[in-house]
Amino acid sequence: MRVSVPIRLDGLVYRVGGRTILDCLDATIGGAGITAVIGPNGAGKSVTLRLIDGLLAPSAGTIRIGADGSARRAFVFQRPALVRASLARNIGLALDPLGLGRAARAARIEAALARVGLQGRAGDPATKLSGGEQQRLALARAWATQPQLLLLDEPTASLDPAATETIEALVSEMARGGTKVVLVSHNLGQVARLADDVLVLAAGRAVEHGPTRQVLFSPRTAEARAYLKGELPWTSFAAAS
Amino acid sequence: MYETLTDTFSRLASLDREVVAIAWLSLRVSVSAVLIGCAVGIPLGALVAVAHFPGRQGVVGLMNASMGLPPVIVGLVIYLLLSRSGPFGPFGLLFTPAAMVAAQSVLVTPLIAALTRQIVADAEAHLGEQLRSLRLSAWRRAGILIFDVRFSLLTAVLAAFGRAISEIGAVLVVGGNIDGFTRTMTTAISLETQKGDLALALALGLVLMALVVAVNAAASLLRSYAARAYG
Numbered sequence: 001m002r003v004s005v006p007i008r009l010d011g012l013v014y015r016v017g018g019r020t021i022l023d024c025l026d027a028t029i030g031g032a033g034i035t036a037v038i039g040p041n042g043a044g045k046s047v048t049l050r051l052i053d054g055l056l057a058p059s060a061g062t063i064r065i066g067a068d069g070s071a072r073r074a075f076v077f078q079r080p081a082l083v084r085a086s087l088a089r090n091i092g093l094a095l096d097p098l099g100l101g102r103a104a105r106a107a108r109i110e111a112a113l114a115r116v117g118l119q120g121r122a123g124d125p126a127t128k129l130s131g132g133e134q135q136r137l138a139l140a141r142a143w144a145t146q147p148q149l150l151l152l153d154e155p156t157a158s159l160d161p162a163a164t165e166t167i168e169a170l171v172s173e174m175a176r177g178g179t180k181v182v183l184v185s186h187n188l189g190q191v192a193r194l195a196d197d198v199l200v201l202a203a204g205r206a207v208e209h210g211p212t213r214q215v216l217f218s219p220r221t222a223e224a225r226a227y228l229k230g231e232l233p234w235t236s237f238a239a240a241s
Numbered sequence: 242m243y244e245t246l247t248d249t250f251s252r253l254a255s256l257d258r259e260v261v262a263i264a265w266l267s268l269r270v271s272v273s274a275v276l277i278g279c280a281v282g283i284p285l286g287a288l289v290a291v292a293h294f295p296g297r298q299g300v301v302g303l304m305n306a307s308m309g310l311p312p313v314i315v316g317l318v319i320y321l322l323l324s325r326s327g328p329f330g331p332f333g334l335l336f337t338p339a340a341m342v343a344a345q346s347v348l349v350t351p352l353i354a355a356l357t358r359q360i361v362a363d364a365e366a367h368l369g370e371q372l373r374s375l376r377l378s379a380w381r382r383a384g385i386l387i388f389d390v391r392f393s394l395l396t397a398v399l400a401a402f403g404r405a406i407s408e409i410g411a412v413l414v415v416g417g418n419i420d421g422f423t424r425t426m427t428t429a430i431s432l433e434t435q436k437g438d439l440a441l442a443l444a445l446g447l448v449l450m451a452l453v454v455a456v457n458a459a460a461s462l463l464r465s466y467a468a469r470a471y472g
Contacts, residue, residue, distance in 0.1 A: 053374055074374070081371035083389045084471040093385060097376045125471045 004031030005071045005148045005180040007052060012061035014047050014204075021047045023204035025061070033196035034171070034181040036212070038188070040227055043201040045184045049075070049151050052182065071149045071180075074142035078154040080134040087113060087129075087137055088122035094141045112144035116170060132163025139170050150174060152183045156190065168194055188228070192216055200224045248440035253447065260441070264448045267425040270338055270412070271405035274345030275353075278401050282350045283394065286357030287383035290365055304358060307351030312344075316414030319344040323415065336417040341425070344411035349401035356397035361386045392467035395460045402456055406449065 012025040022044045029035045037045045050056045051063060053075050065071045074094070082090050091109045100108060113119050116136040126137060135155060142150055152171065156164040164187075172194060175181045185191055191198060191212065198215040200208040200223065207223040208215055219225045252260055289300055321327050323335040323343070334340045364386045372382045387394070409427035416423035418432060426445045433442040 050370075055370055055373055075371070077371060081368045083368065083385060084391075085388065093372075093377070094375050096381065127471055 005066045006031035007149075007180075007182070008062075008064040009048070009052075009206075010062045010064075012048070012051065012063065013059045014044070014051060014056065015059045021204055022051075022058075022061075025201070025204060025206055027199055027206045027209055029182065029199065030197065031066075032175075032178075032180060034175045034183055034194050036191040036195035036198045037182060037184045037201060038186070038191060038198060038227070039201035039207075044204045045201055046153050048201065049153050049182065049184055052149075053151050065149065072145060072147050073149045073151065074145050074147035075151045076135070076138045076142050076153070076155050078157045080138035082126040082129075082134060082137065084125070084127050086123050087118060087126050090126045090137060091141045091144050094145050098145065108144050112140040115143055116140040117166070130163075132159050132166065135159060135163065135167055136170070139167065139174075143170075143174060147179055150179050150181045152181065152185075154184055154186065156185075156187065164190070188216065200227060202227060245439045245443065249443040249447070252440060252444040257441075257444065260444050260448060262421065263424055263426055263429050263445060264452070266338065266423075267406060267427070267449075268452065270341045270425060271345060271402060273342045274349055274405045275398060275401045277342070277346040278349035278353045278405075279398060281346075282353030282401075283357050283387060283397075284383065285350075286354035286359075287361045287387045288379065289354070290358045290361035291369065291382045291386065292379040301358065304351055304355040308355050310348055310351065312348055312408045312410030313414060315347050316344050316411035319347065319411065319415050335415065336419060336423060338416070338423060340415040341412045341423060344415045345405045345408065348408060348411060349405050352404060353397050353401045356400060357387075357394060360390050360393050360397065364390045392464050392471075395464060399457060399460050403453060406453065 007027075007029040009025055009027045009029075012022050013020070014022040021042075025044065025048065037048060039045055047056065051058055052065065053073055055075070065073075083093065088109050091112050092105065095105050095108060109122065110119070113122055116139055118133065118136060118140065126134065129137060139155070150171075155171070156167050159167065168190060171181060171183070175194075181194075183191075183194065195212045197210060198208075198212050199206055200215060200219070200221070202223040208219060208221045210220075214220075215224060216228065219228055286304070289297065289304065319340060320335065323329050323332070323340050325335075334343070361383070365382075368386065368389065369382070372385060377385070407427060409425075409431060412418075412423070412425050413428050413431075416425070416428065418424050418428040424432075426449045430442045430445050430449070433439070433445070
């Protein structure tokens with residue numbers, strides 16, 4: 001069943017070590033489909049993702065997720081963080097807080113591995129997988145928790161085209177299955193292929209938000225145009241902070 | 242010199258009962274102390290590595306400083322606690338192997354905890370964000386990270402075993418170096434050297450070194466296997 005998970009960011013500020021990473025970020029992200037967050041390095045994309053997940057606490061402002069203020073979330077990082085254990089155990093870690101019975105847990109692990117094409121390898125050591133396989137396992141771990149909201153921080157940044165295509169297909173499947181996806185990416189081709197809407201950040205603020213085609217091909221703001229043309233350098237962050 | 246060496250190897254070759262008994266006691270005491278140190282120090286070190294609480298830096302500093310606890314001072318404190326007028330006097334543990342285990346446990350626990358904290362903190366830098374995003378409790382995260390670094394923790398265990406088996410101050414104070422009861426390799430080597438029985442002292446010294454080398458070799462083999470199996 002599709003559950004809408006809108007995300008509302010109001011006056012979000014994040015400061016660390018005397019630096020302002022997010023400077024009064026306002027955005028309302030729709031409850032379905034895939035939203036891409038783009039912008040130059042240092043714009044605050046990854047920090048925004050971590051604030052949405054709750055890994056970081058905002059210095060000021062509020063975050064509201066879903067209708068009741070919460071949603072089951074899963075986070076996939078650029079570099080898959082895997083424990084030196086079997087594939088099954090790595091997925092099982094994510095299931096611990098769900099309190100599933102032994103049979104349900106085993107079935108969920110098996111289904112997750114099958115979903116990402118790693119069936120029959122439950123007992124293999126996770127750290128022996130290739131980079132693409134490790135990221136698929138990280139996605140399987142996220143999928144196993146049946147998240148309402150999936151946060152992806154440059155999930156294909158270090159993968160080859162074939163592995164990237166596999167990951168993109170899995171993400172699309174999850175989004176079609178009803179999971180709201182927020183994707184941080186520098187790969188504009190990927191953004192064009194996957195995203196329904198695009199949020200552009202610059203210097204810790206949201207400078208543009210709209211349908212993918214409109215933002216990528218007819219950006220309305222000077223900052224978005226400059227970024228897409230490769231003319232908005234990361235130093236714009238330093239200048240603003 | 243030649244006679245001493247001949248006598249030494251003769252004692253070793255014939256598995257001299259006195260040498261074997263002393264070596265066995267030393268091994269039992271030190272292994273027991275290391276096991277207790279692992280049971281307390283590994284969870285403690287891991288929890289301090291993953292949890293954030295007021296005064297954490299102070300706890301880390303205390304743990305690190307405790308790695309250098311002087312064995313004689315530890316022996317003296319345990320002596321006072323176990324002596325007839327001390328709080329644990331009625332148990333009659335002073336000058337027993339149990340007292341020696343207690344003293345060595347106090348010595349090795351901070352060492353294991355401090356090294357575990359450092360090893361787990363390094364793993365936390367890589368895995369911590371992911372584990373927190375899975376909404377796992379600090380205890381659960383600590384447990385997972387201990388499992389992840391289980392083979393690296395061998396280094397902490399080896400360091401603790403090395404400290405326990407080779408120390409003399411604490412076991413001498415609380416054990417009393419009683420012949421056939423609380424005499425360990427280190428206390429015996431010291432005593433026999435003073436008495437002039439260099440053959441026995443040397444034989445015990447060789448056994449001590451062989452034990453340390455054997456334990457380190459076994460750990461090294463285990464680590465190599467783990468690296469091949471799990472990366």
